[in-house]
Structure formats: C-alpha cells, structure tokens
Amino acid sequence: MTQNEIASPELAACEVHGMTRQAFILRGALAAGAFYGTASVAPFVSQAMAETGGGDAEILNFALTLEYLEADFYNVKGKSVGLSGEAKKYAKEFGAEEAAHVAALTAAIKQLGGTPVAKPTFVFPATSEKSFLALASVLENTGVGAYNGAAPSLKSKAVLASAGSIVQIEARHAAAIDLLIGKSPTPNEGFDKPLTKEEVLAAAGPLIKK
Amino acid sequence: MPSPTNGAEEAPQPAGIVERLVRDDVDRKRFLKMAGSTGAASFGAFVLAACGSSSSSSKSASTAAAPATTGTTTSSTTGDVGILNYALTLEYLETEFYAKVVASGLFNGKVGSLIKDFGAQEASHVAALKAAVTKLGGTPAANPNGKFPIKSATQVAELAYTVENLGAAAYLGQAAKIQSPEVLASALAIHSVEARHAATLGTLVKKSVTPQGAFATPADMSTVLAAVKPFLA
Numbered sequence: 001m002t003q004n005e006i007a008s009p010e011l012a013a014c015e016v017h018g019m020t021r022q023a024f025i026l027r028g029a030l031a032a033g034a035f036y037g038t039a040s041v042a043p044f045v046s047q048a049m050a051e052t053g054g055g056d057a058e059i060l061n062f063a064l065t066l067e068y069l070e071a072d073f074y075n076v077k078g079k080s081v082g083l084s085g086e087a088k089k090y091a092k093e094f095g096a097e098e099a100a101h102v103a104a105l106t107a108a109i110k111q112l113g114g115t116p117v118a119k120p121t122f123v124f125p126a127t128s129e130k131s132f133l134a135l136a137s138v139l140e141n142t143g144v145g146a147y148n149g150a151a152p153s154l155k156s157k158a159v160l161a162s163a164g165s166i167v168q169i170e171a172r173h174a175a176a177i178d179l180l181i182g183k184s185p186t187p188n189e190g191f192d193k194p195l196t197k198e199e200v201l202a203a204a205g206p207l208i209k210k
Numbered sequence: 211m212p213s214p215t216n217g218a219e220e221a222p223q224p225a226g227i228v229e230r231l232v233r234d235d236v237d238r239k240r241f242l243k244m245a246g247s248t249g250a251a252s253f254g255a256f257v258l259a260a261c262g263s264s265s266s267s268s269k270s271a272s273t274a275a276a277p278a279t280t281g282t283t284t285s286s287t288t289g290d291v292g293i294l295n296y297a298l299t300l301e302y303l304e305t306e307f308y309a310k311v312v313a314s315g316l317f318n319g320k321v322g323s324l325i326k327d328f329g330a331q332e333a334s335h336v337a338a339l340k341a342a343v344t345k346l347g348g349t350p351a352a353n354p355n356g357k358f359p360i361k362s363a364t365q366v367a368e369l370a371y372t373v374e375n376l377g378a379a380a381y382l383g384q385a386a387k388i389q390s391p392e393v394l395a396s397a398l399a400i401h402s403v404e405a406r407h408a409a410t411l412g413t414l415v416k417k418s419v420t421p422q423g424a425f426a427t428p429a430d431m432s433t434v435l436a437a438v439k440p441f442l443a
Contacts, residue, residue: 093420100424148398152391160394161428164385164401168378168426171405176412176419185410186327190334191399192406 056159057114059150062197063163064105066146068119069204070139071098077124081132086180091132094173101166108162121209133181140174141187142203143167145195152194284347290393291348293384296431297397298339300380303356303441304332304373311370316363321414325370328407335400342396355443367415374408375421376429376437383428 074095083091106116126132147167154160175185308329317325340350381401388394409419
C-alpha cells in the first residue's frame with residue numbers, strides 16, 4: 001500500500017515515509033510515540049494497569065485490552081467498513097477468535113484474583129477495505145510482539161501456556177492478513193521481535209478513545 | 211486439518227539423536243558436560259543478538275537458569291538444553307525439507323520466493339539453536355538427516371502445511387517447560403514465525419489458517435517425535 005492510497009489521515013500518520021509498516025512496528029512504535037505523544041497513551045496505561053495488583057493478572061489485563069481492541073476492530077468496524085471476499089471472511093473468523101481470547105483472558109484474570117479491565121471505547125481510522133486491512137496488519141503484528149514480549153515475565157506456567165496458545169493465533173492472523181495485502185508474512189524474518197509495553201502502547205494507544 | 215498428533219504411532223521408537231532426546235535418563239550420563247562459566251548471562255547476549263533487544267528478559271535469569279547448570283554439569287538431553295536440542299532436531303528437518311523443495315523446482319514466482327524465505331528462516335533457527343546449546347554448555351544435536359516425499363506441488367504444499375503446524379505445536383508444547391526466561395524469549399520468537407509459516411501454507415493449500423480455532427493446541431515431545439519418524443532417513 002502506498003501513502004496516497006490511504007484514505008484516512010489518521011492511518012496515514014501510522015505510515016512512516018520510507019518504511020514498510022512492518023519496519024514501523026519493529027523499530028518502533030517509538031515513532032508513533034513521537035507522533036501521538038505520550039499524553040495520548042497515558043489514560044490507556046492507567047486504565048489497564050490500575051485495576052489489578054500487578055503480576056500475571058496485570059499482564060493479562062494488558063493483553064485483554066489488546067484483545068478487546070482487536071475483537072471490536074473485526075466485529076464492529078469490520079461490519080461497518082464494507083468488506084468483501086477474503087477480507088470479509090477473515091474479519092468474521094478472526095473476530096470470533098479474538099472474542100474467544102477476550103473471554104478466556106477475562107476468566108483467567110478472575111481466576112488469578114484480579115479484576116478484568118472494562119472494555120475501552122475505540123476509534124479505528126479505517127474507511128475502506130484497504131485501510132481496514134492495513135490497520136489489521138498493524139494490530140495483529142503488534143499483538144504478536146506484545147505477547148512475545150510479555151510472556152517471559154509471566155510467573156504461572158499455566159498462564160504462560162495459555163498466552164502461547166493465543167500468540168500463535170495472532171501470528172497466524174498476521175501472516176494471513178499480510179499475504180492478502182501483498183506484504184511479507186514474516187516481516188521479522190526468522191525471529192519475531194518482542195515488544196515492550198511502551199512500544200505496544202505507542203502503536204495501540206492512539207486507537208483507544210477512553 | 212492435520213492435527214499435530216496425525217501420524218503418531220502407538221509406541222514411538224525414534225532413531226539416532228531423536229531417540230537420545232527422548233531417553234533422558236538412560237543417556238544422561240553420557241552427555242554430562244562441564245558447563246564452565248557459560249550460563250544465563252552469556253546466553254542473554256545470544257538472545258539479544260538473535261532476537262533483538264528485550265528489556266524484560268533478564269529479570270530472573272539467575273534463578274531460572276539454575277537447573278541447566280546444577281552441579282556444574284549440563285546434559286544435552288535434559289532441561290533447557292534438551293529442549294533446545296529437540297527444537298534443533300526439528301529445525302534441521304525443516305531446513306532440509308525446504309532445501310529439497312527448493313531444489314525440486316516445483317515452485318516458482320511468489321510462492322517459490324516464500325518457500326525460499328521459509329527455508330532460510332529455518333536455517334537461521336538451526337544456527338541460533340546450535341549457538342544457544344553451545345552457550346549453555348551442551349552439545350548440539352547432530353543433523354538427523356531426513357527423507358521427504360517430493361512428488362507434486364500440491365503434495366509438497368500439503369506436507370509443508372503439516373510440518374509447520376507440527377513445528378508450531380512442538381514449540382508451544384515446550385514453552386511452559388523452559389526454565390530460563392532468555393531461552394523462553396528465544397523459543398517464542400521462533401514459535402510465532404513457525405505459526406506464520408503454517409498460516410501462509412494454509413492459504414496456499416486452501417485450508418484454514420487457524421485450523422484449531424482461537425487457541426493453538428500444543429504437542430508433546432513424544433507425539434512430535436513419532437510424527438517426524440517417517441521423515442528420518
């Protein structure tokens with residue numbers, strides 16, 4: 001996708017000149033942090049982090065926020081933006097899977113004695129199938145990096161196994177979407193890059209309204 | 211979908227290094243090796259080199275890596291080194307498989323280029339895992355040498371889809387068993403790439419990119435080794 005094919009100025013802001021979207025995610029969300037400013041992501045951080053006592057539940061709440069975001073993206077935006085063919089099929093399938101992740105994480109957080117975060121309100125700068133898929137690629141690839149980055153910090157082996165079972169699905173989604181839009185299904189070559197919480201927030205934070 | 215358990219025999223009797231990998235206790239003593247000063251700290255450097263920086267990966271390295279260096283010996287078939295050698299064996303097979311597929315000339319154009327990329331990525335996994343085993347004081351497993359039926363583009367793509375799904379399930383099956391956060395980070399970085407390969411091949415053979423739905427199913431070592439047995443030369 002080239003710069004001028006993006007209908008939404010917000011999404012265009014996600015594209016960094018001279019870089020592929022994947023490179024953008026890799027190198028950092030950092031760039032997005034600069035674009036949007038840390039102030040815009042601060043409310044998201046506090047919402048995701050404040051309600052639990054830390055540890056595994058806190059990490060899972062972070063994941064839950066991302067899964068809420070992905071589920072809403074496919075299940076709400078995916079319906080309203082007007083998709084067809086493979087894009088429509090993927091949105092339906094992936095949306096159901098993200099919703100299942102939401103349910104699983106919510107249950108896991110409760111089991112750990114934590115309080116699941118409330119579902120935030122999202123704003124998705126996608127106005128066409130093309131911009132929808134471009135954003136899907138960002139979200140899925142960010143999801144992979146987020147889980148891979150957080151997993152080694154999990155204390156419970158059972159929670160780790162669940163997170164692994166979910167990240168594999170995010171990776172599969174990412175590859176399918178990237179193939180559909182003519183990008184490499186392995187943007188990080190042989191080793192997916194783990195993302196820090198800050199990097200994830202820089203990428204996802206701007207999509208969270210409240 | 212070819213589930214990870216497809217092809218699993220009742221009583222798996224893997225051969226060669228694969229056999230050694232599953233016969234932990236029997237062969238343990240033969241593979242004892244002084245760990246020397248290598249351990250979590252130096253392995254951390256490997257992970258950083260192989261997977262990019264990860265600010266969260268060094269926290270509990272000293273305690274978590276302890277099992278790998280207990281008693282100042284490192285077995286090549288148990289603990290994190292055993293898991294890495296198991297992964298290495300699978301990556302050797304995947305690398306050889308893709309090399310044969312590329313050599314067959316069955317795929318051209320975009321698909322051919324993806325197949326080549328995947329082969330190169332599996333080879334990079336082999337290199338990283340070998341280095342990791344060595345840094346942990348273990349002896350890297352030898353290349354098991356595979357044999358793969360290469361008949362037609364469709365058959366090969368189907369086989370590749372099966373192999374990659376198995377690989378993803380194999381890594382997933384070990385994740386919770388890994389002691390060192392550095393080794394775990396490394397395994398996860400590879401795991402999601404295997405998943406990307408599997409999904410890509412799924413689109414190629416017109417099968418689901420998420421054959422197990424929202425939650426990927428792990429496969430344990432004996433299931434995986436039984437499944438790869440037919441591909442050992």
